[in-house]
């Protein structure tokens with residue numbers, strides 16, 4: 086295991102020429118102010134851990150585990166060093182040495198035992214008890230753990246939109262966590278194969294040719310971490326699905342003219358998956374006044390929650406999220422929209438004055 090990790094990691098580690106260009110964009114360095122907590126410091130440390138077996142102390146461990154894996158550094162890096170991937174692989178080496186935040190082991194145990202990282206024992210169907218599998222479906226909704234157990238209005242909104250647009254849908258009854266929290270924190274991907282098999286089986290049984298998800302983290306994980314190269318099925322974020330329908334003139338969305346909204350690009354949808362336009366097309370189709378924050382699209386500022394940081398370092402996450410909300414205040418936004426339940430949840434608890442909604446909630450509330 087470690088040999089494979091080293092083989093994959095070393096070429097990326099040596100790409101870092103320590104130029105420091107990434108210092109200006111790292112959200113954790115911005116808060117903590119010490120090079121240890123920025124991409125350059127992390128890459129130097131990761132190189133020592135991976136190549137020389139260096140045994141980091143608590144400060145070193147915090148350096149590796151406070152990276153949100155937002156990928157902002159890679160976008161400005163002259164050599165395009167894959168810092169998030171190096172962090173994930175370095176974390177898996179450290180997990181193998183039993184050196185990690187204790188709470189990450191708890192996450193792993195919850196996912197292994199319950200299929201979700203939230204310690205929830207409720208059935209996946211709790212929020213939609215009258216669900217009946219359709220004979221035929223056009224799309225399969227991969228709900229994700231956060232909409233199921235923490236932001237259920239987002240899951241309900243997706244269903245309201247699909248029903249309202251008369252799009253037949255289904256979903257996987259015994260769905261498990263997509264494994265994103267485990268992969269990002271170095272704990273591997275125990276449920277990955279199970280999920281992809283279930284997705285394919287369910288889709289094939291109903292004729293659905295598209296899997297949609299409202300979660301940017303699930304979306305990135307399924308398209309980039311799952312073995313799906315030869316799949317005859319499309320995996321789409323719901324904003325991509327709706328944008329495509331809008332372009333084809335197949336749907337119209339409710340209007341809210343004059344409302345001043347801004348959009349927070351989730352790192353997993355934007356920088357990781359390269360999708361910036363679809364959510365904006367959906368928002369603009371609703372007649373609102375879309376204003377961009379100082380950091381947007383490829384330079385979007387992370388919400389601070391990813392990479393297992395929120396659960397292990399909540400104060401750091403709060404400070405990063407507060408900076409992002411302040412950017413929305415600076416452009417006088419009346420509403421912050423995003424396209425990821427994890428970002429929405431995190432920005433919402435850190436925004437006292439500006440409401441925060443997922444795009445699907447915004448649509449569904451107007452339907």
Ligand code: SF4
Nearest residue numbers: 101102104105107162
């Ligand atoms: S910008 Fe790239 S090469 Fe420069 S210090 Fe950061 S990670 Fe290393």
Ligand code: SF4
Nearest residue numbers: 111152153155156158
């Ligand atoms: S991925 Fe984000 S948090 Fe991690 S080092 Fe790069 S800029 Fe910093």
